[in-house]
Amino acid sequence: MSKRKVVVVGGGLAGLACTMKLCELGIPVDLISLVPVKRSHSVCAQGGINSCNDQTRQLGDSEWLHLDDTVYGGDFLQHQPPVKEMAYWAPKVIELMDRLGVPFNRTEEGYIDRRRFGGTLYKRTAFAGATTGQQLLYALDEQVRRWESAGLVNKYEYWDFLGPVLDGNGACRGAVAQNLATMEIRSFAGDAVVIATGGPGLIYGRSTMSMMCTGSAASRCFQAGAKYGNPEFIQVHPTAIPGADKLRLMSESARGEGGRVWVPRTPQDTRPPKSIPDAERYYFLEERYPKYGNLVPRDIATREIFDICVNEGLSVEKDRLCVYLDLTHISKAELDRKLGGILDIYEKFQGVDPRTNPMKIFPAVHYSMGGLWADYEANGDGGLQAGSPRYQQTSVENLYAIGECDYHYHGANRLGANSLLSCIFSGLFLGPCLQNKLNSQKGTAAEQTALLADAAREHQERHNSLLQRTGGSENPYLIHRELGDVMTKAATVVRRNDQLKAAYEKVSELHDRARSCGLSDTGQWTNQNVMFTKALLDMFPLAKAIVKGALQRDECRGAHYKPDFSMPSLSATDPAGQRAEAEQWCDRFEENNRKWLKSTVCSYDGNHPQITYEDVDTSSVPPRPRLYGLVGADMIEKVWKERLAKSSAQPARV
Amino acid sequence: MIKDAYGHSVKSFQVRVQRQDAPGAAPYWQTFNVEYEPDMNVISVLQKIATMSRTSTGKETTPVAWDCGCLEEVCGSCTMVINGRVRQSCSALVDRLLEDNPREITLQPMSKFPVVRDLVVDRSRMFRNLQRVKAWVPVDGYADMGAGPRQSRGEQETAYPLSECMTCGCCLEACPQFLKVELERKPNESDAEYKQRCGEAYDTEFLGPQAISQAVLFNAHPTGKMMAGDRLDALAGPGGIQVCGNAQNCVAVCPKHIPLTTSIGRAGRAVTIHKIKQIFGGS
Structure with a gap:
């Protein structure tokens, strides 16, 4: 067994896949989760999990086309190496889940049956009744229980992650968490900490997400210095x-x-x-x-x-x-x-x-394509370097993020049945990467006793001061409702700059008011009131990032739709006129991509998110216009293909 | 709109909650007055109670603690006893409950598990029992080794309903043979020590229909059955299948309609054959 230890926060598909892989490699894991891991939000995923398969292959499908559909569906905003690796792993991921006992629906001959999902023309989606997420999660939960019996996993269920423990160099050496029953706060030494805590649906009040999807864990990392990518890309199902x-x-x-x-x-x-x-x-x-x-x-x-x-x-x-x-x-x-x-x-x-x-x-609000910014290392083939310790590492050394709470794979819009895949894939792929990371370290996090104790003490003080605030005038549950209303109105299906500006002010005002929330329960035992208030306070940094990211991005891309900046259909009916309009359309498209084909990268200054932009790696599939339903789509496509052919004939042009 | 016995529309209704401040503390009742809205369920009632934090007599109180997750009846978190019947609170629709009694809804914690606080109970015993019956497929590893065993539609259709078990505990609450095990925490006992002591206490008590049915599920799987003997040993051991009194309450309350009594029947026959084989020197 390794001397070094990994702390995994979150026991959904990504967290469990990672935990099980680490155990196989002999690395012990402390698994921290708000709920018993078998009750994680992954159970809600219904439809299925995608991969190219033998049936679709005969119709011309391939892993490459899965990659293509994913980046086209995501409006080219995702870095392509992780997507490519995921698409090529997909058939293997489904075979592994099949071996683990997932009761996938079967064909008459006993093979895994498939259905078709949105954004593709192929039947790629394997499914287990209408509870595919539940079935996949249970299979991983069972494997982790097996490792728990073998002594490699310690589960800390009903524990809330309060924040990473950072050393003097800004590297992560563990996590602080709080027991929801006893209210005990303690540190967990971790030579690497993996955040796999899902999406932030509760920022919108009501959504399709479960009640623990507050986004608070990701927000606590964001506030501790980790960068956050593409916050404005929120999928509305x-x-x-x-x-x-x-x-x-x-x-x-x-x-x-x-x-x-x-x-x-x-x-x-x-x-x-x-x-x-x-x-x-x-x-x-x-x-x-x-x-x-x-x-x-x-x-x-x-x-x-x-x-x-x-x-x-x-x-x-x-x-x-x-x-x-x-x-x-x-x-x-x-x-x-x-x-x-x-x-x-x-x-x-x-x-x-x-x-x-x-x-x-x-x-309804359903999924966050954005999340904690995470690194990767490409290989020479457009995919990922296996075992790279950079894979899924956040901007904080030793702190990793996987699953819905990271910003990779789905770009500006996620295709159905790709999220279960991205969660399991990233968890599995990360295992050997962490092994290499741990092997490269000097000393262990467990030796940092003073640092770990200080971090726990700091959080204890914050908790105590929150409990003493009985006279506050604001009710956390009512503030949460107001936040949900503002966010749902301004930052979902249709976005307008005047509304977003007003929403940012309103969210900031609510943030200030939330700081003077009074508690109706100041007890030291299973105090859900204080834990909710903490989670509420941590919703604001992410809410601000979502609104500010949306406000600054003056274009339409995937789930981010601003009618004031939409690309029009062609109006000319004669071929020459259409051609001219299509040329103009493509000029504008290229111009827009030069400006906006970039990931939003936020850092938090203690009160507001600060935004920079990062180029997107489109090395495998060159961006092309997404033309679903546009009048004149054929002509635009034709012009675009000609341009593409020209530019690939002249490799000097970037 | 729901009407009371006199034909008046219900504008508000009472919710009586059995509360308990900590493990081992005495339970007590509190009543809350909740304004009626269409399309409410027990979760939205508890959300309203948390927001008010005030009883029906206007007395300030703490929010009622309760467990919930998906609110779609797939996570198994929000089990409680509602109007005397164990069920998920997310799918307990207020309109239906008021049809039975337009004046009042009662909420109680499950009685077969230690209360943590109010409606929150400790169901870790259910997960421990999954370890007892080794409820997993013993694969060699997680490397790419090709597809799993081919299975017929019929096999999938038998396995899938058992695999929908969300560990909610309704079957155990309803089972007359499944009894509460509650250990008091000793002073200065660490989390790990307490967990260990609880686990050992659970291991000789009745498994209950949930874990028995999971053993049946894995014993039917082509790879899972490679360790069927271990699971049958667990089912034949202390607190095993022989404790079942065949009351059949489990199958009646299961929110997922899992054929639990069929599973128990299958497990019983398999254990008998397993025992006979052991007597005659077989595996």
Whole structure:
């Protein structure tokens, strides 16, 4: 067993994959998690996990095309080496999960069955009923339990990560965490610390994320000096079930299995949906995007549903925005076999059977493409250098980030069924990298006893002073609601600079008010009130980064949509006129890329995020316009291809 | 809108919560008055109570502590006893609860697990029991070794429902044979020592339907069955399957409709055969 130890924070897919791989390499792990790891938010992922496979290969698919779809879907904002490595690992990741016992759905012959997801033309997605995330998580949880029995893993469940322990050189030597039951605060020595704590959905109040997805762990690293990348890229899932406490996801697999999105052509038609004839239904995704139909990428589906309800006034209901997602044309037996789990959720929470009635759905905040900035080392082949200690290291030495809380893989918009893949892949790939990192170190973190004790004491003092604040005038739960409302209005589907400016001021004001929150519980035992207040305070640095990043980025890219800067369709109808317009369009596209094909990189100055920009590695797939549904797309594509051919013939031109 | 017995629309309702400040402390009841809104569930009720932190008589109090996670009934966190019935609080819709009793909803912690505070209980015993039955597939390692064993649709369709178990504990709360084990923490006992002592105490007590069903799941897996004997030994040991009294409450309360009694039946037969083989000198 190694003398050195890794602290993994977060026990979702990424954290567990990393833990299990480290144990295999003989490296002991302290695993810290807010919840028992088996209850992590990964359980909510429904639809599936992508890889090129033998069925798609015969239709011309390849790992390269998986890479291509991912970066095209992400509007080219992601560094390509990690994406390329992930796409080439994908078939192996699914085979490993299969060996670990994940009950993937099967074909009649007993092979893993596949379905199609958004943003691709191939059936790449392996799935286990409608609870793929749950099934993948359980398989990893079981392996980690095996290592726990063998003594390599110590789990600290119901512990909240309070911050990294940094030494005089700014390198991370461990973590401070707090027990949610006993309220004990202590340090954990870690020769490397891996943050795998998921997304920050609660910043938006209600979202599709679980209640522990506050983003506080990532924010605490951000405030301690780690950089944060692409905060403004927040994916809004097109189909969620609106609820009072949460917006429950309706998986993209509902569309993958043939679900059709429509609204009645007559606004707020009062007839029951099943009695509205086909001719009087507006299948707006199918009409506007004949090639992809209902399976356009998520950002586009979201905007179209938003547009149909808000701008066209065609919402199904008068008082509440929603559209129909219809599965009733598919047989009950098939629906039960492939989508049973998610249809049960709809029925359970809405009291209506989606097998016989179209569901009512609306977009909801779902995923953060951005996250802690993390490094990587490319190899000569456009992929990653295996075993590189730089892989997924944040701007703080020895501090790593993987899974939803890092900024890689998904660029400006994530494709469905790529997140489970990115989490497991990065966890597995990181194991040997950490082994090399640990082997290169002198001394161990455990020797830093004074440093570790000081860090714990500092957090204890902060905690004590928070508990003493009984007279505060503000209620943390009400401030949280206000924050959610501001963020949802200004920083989701459609973004406008005047609104973002106002939102930044409002978020700053709420931040100040949150600092004078009073506690209704000042006890020293299982005090959820004080833990929530801490998490709330840590939402503001990330909320500010999201809003400021969005405000400064004057363009449209993936999930970040600013109509004032959108690229128009072509209006000319004659070929020559179209050609000229397409040339202008491409000029503007190139100009915009020169300015904005850059990652946003934030650092925190104690009160505000400071933003710089970083070039994006597009070494494998050159950027091209994303033209889903644009009038004149064919001509623009033609002009763009000609330019691309010209530029690759002249390699000197950059 | 929900109506009371006199046909009046319900504007607000009472929530009675059984509270407890710490392990071993005496439980007590508090009542909260909650304004009615459409589409509420017990989670949104508890969120409102936390925001108010005031009982129905206007007395200031601490927010009620409770456990929750996904709010979609897949994480298993938010189990509690609602109007006397164990279930997930996220899928307990207020309209349905008020149909039974328009005046009041009662919330209690599960009774088979030690209370940490209020509605939060310590279910670590359930995870410990998964270690007892070695609920995992014993793969050689995590290197790329090709696909897993081919399995028929039928095998997948048998395994999948068992694999949906979210360790929520409803089946154990309802089981007459599964009894509470609660150890008091000794002064100056470290976390690790206390955890160790609890684990040893759990290891001879009844496994319950959750862990038995997981043993069945892994014994049916083509690779998992390579250590079927170990799991059957655990099922045959102290606190094993022989404790089951066949009350069949487990299957009735399982929110995921897992065929727990079928699993128990399969496990019982397998243990019997395993024992006979051992008597006659087999594996």
